[in-house]
Amino acid sequence: MSELRFDHVSVRYGSRSTGLTAVDGASLTIPSGSVVGLVGESGSGKSTLARAAIGLAPVTGGTITLDGVDVRKLRRRHPIQMVFQDPFSSLDPRMTIGESIAEMIPRGTFSSSAAKRAEVGRLLELVNLDPARAGSLPGDLSGGQRQRIGLARALAARPEVIIADEITSALDVSVQGSVLNLVRDVCAELELTMLFISHNLSVVRYLSDYIAVMYLGNIVELGPVDEVLNNAKHPYTRELLASVPTRHGNLLAVDPAALLDVEPADPHHPPSGCRFNPRCPIGPLVHPDRQICVQSPPPLPTTQAHAAACHFAELTSSPELSTPVGNNIRSR
Numbered sequence: 001m002s003e004l005r006f007d008h009v010s011v012r013y014g015s016r017s018t019g020l021t022a023v024d025g026a027s028l029t030i031p032s033g034s035v036v037g038l039v040g041e042s043g044s045g046k047s048t049l050a051r052a053a054i055g056l057a058p059v060t061g062g063t064i065t066l067d068g069v070d071v072r073k074l075r076r077r078h079p080i081q082m083v084f085q086d087p088f089s090s091l092d093p094r095m096t097i098g099e100s101i102a103e104m105i106p107r108g109t110f111s112s113s114a115a116k117r118a119e120v121g122r123l124l125e126l127v128n129l130d131p132a133r134a135g136s137l138p139g140d141l142s143g144g145q146r147q148r149i150g151l152a153r154a155l156a157a158r159p160e161v162i163i164a165d166e167i168t169s170a171l172d173v174s175v176q177g178s179v180l181n182l183v184r185d186v187c188a189e190l191e192l193t194m195l196f197i198s199h200n201l202s203v204v205r206y207l208s209d210y211i212a213v214m215y216l217g218n219i220v221e222l223g224p225v226d227e228v229l230n231n232a233k234h235p236y237t238r239e240l241l242a243s244v245p246t247r248h249g250n251l252l253a254v255d256p257a258a259l260l261d262v263e264p265a266d267p268h269h270p271p272s273g274c275r276f277n278p279r280c281p282i283g284p285l286v287h288p289d290r291q292i293c294v295q296s297p298p299p300l301p302t303t304q305a306h307a308a309a310c311h312f313a314e315l316t317s318s319p320e321l322s323t324p325v326g327n328n329i330r331s332r
Helices: 046-053 097-102 113-126 131-135 143-156 173-190 201-207 225-230 235-242 313-317
Strands: 004-013 020-030 035-039 061-066 080-083 161-165 193-197 210-215 218-224
Touching (some): 004 046, 020 035, 020 046, 020 061, 020 193, 020 218, 035 046, 046 080, 046 161, 097 113, 143 173, 210 225, 218 235
Parallel strands (some): 035 193, 161 193
């Protein structure tokens, strides 16, 4: 088991004048053997942060370490593996399933082709697929089966950390549960560390030990999953919760009069101070005297098990937040 740590990581694309800072000084720790769920609306920087860990996005500031070693300096080639959102585009349509899995097995692991084929069969069984499927092409499989192949390919590399990026969002509801159960069981059996990215809070609650909430490139709340979802400290987290539909309405009761129908900020020109302040129901938009929200970005406390980057986080239990702003979160 291994610990993956992001320390003040920034990812910027483009030039200084016209570029975009997709992740801006984000810090997050995925403890060894645990599952951390990363949530936030589209464009918050979740996938970019994940891609930075495997070298698919440029780290322009901060460090990403695995057990204290910078991931860019690791001797081992594939200690961190990613399962992508679209299972079809992540597979070569010209390669058989067996070939796609076999190419991820580290060189020198097996001395014969027969042993490698046996390992491919074992991996297929591990993800609940018939080993006879090794000769099939990706186009012959369903979306759920292709996602299982994506997981098998990741496991073939003998990783220490798995990053799963929206792996159920492209699947039918009928197969999402089986894929989630598979991911949970495999991680427990192999004692893997996992960063699980999703916009579905119910899925995150089911799989994760901890949850991190991301907004405009920043981690704004972090803590044990039940504590964050049952007692959210950051107004943005409460807005996410208020946007989750249930058979009784929203996960949090919302007074229509309290809704602030404000567009998300332009990520090319983020607001000063707290980036959520133009949409915040307890910030300067509602309380003009709270100019600290505009003047100073709130830090995310590192000494608290459940922390929120908000100057007025202690007010989340007050009556003024009993009707949280919501329903203007844009889902994928």
